[in-house]
Amino acid sequence: MPRVAPPDVDRVAAAQAAVAARRARAAVKQDIHDRKRSALEVAEAAWTGEHTAPEATLRVRELLTSMPGLGPTRVARVMEQLEIAESKRVGGLGIRQRRRLLEWLVAREHRGSTPEPARLVVLAGPTAVGKGTVSTYIRDNYPDVHLSVSATTRTARPGEVDGVHYFFVSDDEFDQLIESGQMLETATVHNSFRYGTPRPPIDAALAEGKSVLLEIDLQGARSVRRAMPEAVLVFLLPPTWEELVRRLIGRGTEDSVEQARRLETAKIELAAQDEFDYKVINSEVSRAAQEVVDLLS
Numbered sequence: 415m416p417r418v419a420p421p422d423v424d425r426v427a428a429a430q431a432a433v434a435a436r437r438a439r440a441a442v443k444q445d446i447h448d449r450k451r452s453a454l455e456v457a458e459a460a461w462t463g464e465h466t467a468p469e470a471t472l473r474v475r476e477l478l479t480s481m482p483g484l485g486p487t488r489v490a491r492v493m494e495q496l497e498i499a500e501s502k503r504v505g506g507l508g509i510r511q512r513r514r515l516l517e518w519l520v521a522r523e524h525r526g527s528t529p530e531p532a533r534l535v536v537l538a539g540p541t542a543v544g545k546g547t548v549s550t551y552i553r554d555n556y557p558d559v560h561l562s563v564s565a566t567t568r569t570a571r572p573g574e575v576d577g578v579h580y581f582f583v584s585d586d587e588f589d590q591l592i593e594s595g596q597m598l599e600t601a602t603v604h605n606s607f608r609y610g611t612p613r614p615p616i617d618a619a620l621a622e623g624k625s626v627l628l629e630i631d632l633q634g635a636r637s638v639r640r641a642m643p644e645a646v647l648v649f650l651l652p653p654t655w656e657e658l659v660r661r662l663i664g665r666g667t668e669d670s671v672e673q674a675r676r677l678e679t680a681k682i683e684l685a686a687q688d689e690f691d692y693k694v695i696n697s698e699v700s701r702a703a704q705e706v707v708d709l710l711s
């Protein structure tokens with residue numbers, strides 16, 4: 415008869431304690447999310463040493479992401495600014511880190527309902543990384559995001575709507591847009607058609623306090639940086655080079671000569687990624703979209 419090992423009482427008790435601690439932390443996060451207890455109150459308790467055990471074992475990242483309106487990308491940015499490591503728990507913060515966290519939360523609380531200034535965010539990246547896919551996802555799932563509509567001299571593809579996906583214009587009309595000073599930037603992309611960002615809708619949206627997202631190529635991103643240095647530049651990366659090649663070939667919209675040419679350009683574009691303020695890896699479209707949307711506020 416096989417011998418059944420007696421249960422290891424200590425291990426069972428430890429596992430039960432771990433489950434209880436996880437539940438208690440989840441309850442703290444839920445309370446912060448539901449505004450029953452503010453993150454500021456937790457940070458104040460940590461400052462005076464009066465925080466509860468679940469609050470002490472909560473990671474600062476979890477504390478901040480529990481706050482309504484703060485997504486993971488924004489939280490990562492704030493933690494970098496506060497010089498708090500990703501893995502840090504509330505109870506393990508040093509005195510300077512506790513002070514910085516407290517000051518940041520107080521400032522955010524005092525900001526009250528005053529909105530953050532509107533941002534101009536530029537999404538660029540190599541061919542076939544998924545810029546169009548991610549921005550389409552944002553257009554479909556985040557109706558509050560103001561997505562800039564570019565003008566282009568190429569013709570519409572099946573399903574593309576004039577004024578929604580692009581303003582499809584002739585070469586003469588494109589020239590007129592430039593001459594009348596209406597373009598924030600223009601570029602000839604992939605050696606073929608001209609593309610450009612109309613400026614008036616962007617100025618209007620920013621003036622109304624609405625953040626704006628541009629999905630444009632690398633040359634365009636550089637031009638926007640020169641014209642509006644306050645713009646936030648985001649570089650979309652593929653998970654691997656092989657995946658980028660797979661996406662380009664899998665899309666099947668270019669012949670093999672054009673694919674080879676674009677991949678050469680992609681190598682040059684990837685080398686420019688450090689010019690950008692943020693990098694987002696497009697492994698999963700919804701996640702990449704969320705990260706980009708987080709950067710808009």
Ligand SMILES: Nc1ncnc2c1ncn2[C@@H]1O[C@H](COP(=O)(O)OP(=O)(O)OP(=O)(O)O)[C@@H](O)[C@H]1O
Binds near residue numbers: 541543546665696699
């Ligand atoms: N996260 C993803 N996972 C798998 N496939 C993806 C992902 N994102 C995009 N794709 C696919 O990769 C291909 C290229 O995407 P897309 O056309 O959006 O790239 P792009 O960066 O806009 O390209 P270009 O600059 O050449 O216009 C498409 O077939 C798309 O469906």
Ligand SMILES: Nc1nc2c(ncn2[C@@H]2O[C@H](COP(=O)(O)O)[C@@H](O)[C@H]2O)c(=O)[nH]1
Binds near residue numbers: 564599610611
């Ligand atoms: N510099 C700019 N680039 C733009 C703009 N709008 C789109 N683009 C880029 O063009 C290519 C091709 O797009 P497609 O829709 O024809 O496949 C892609 O890389 C876009 O990011 C723009 O206004 N300015």
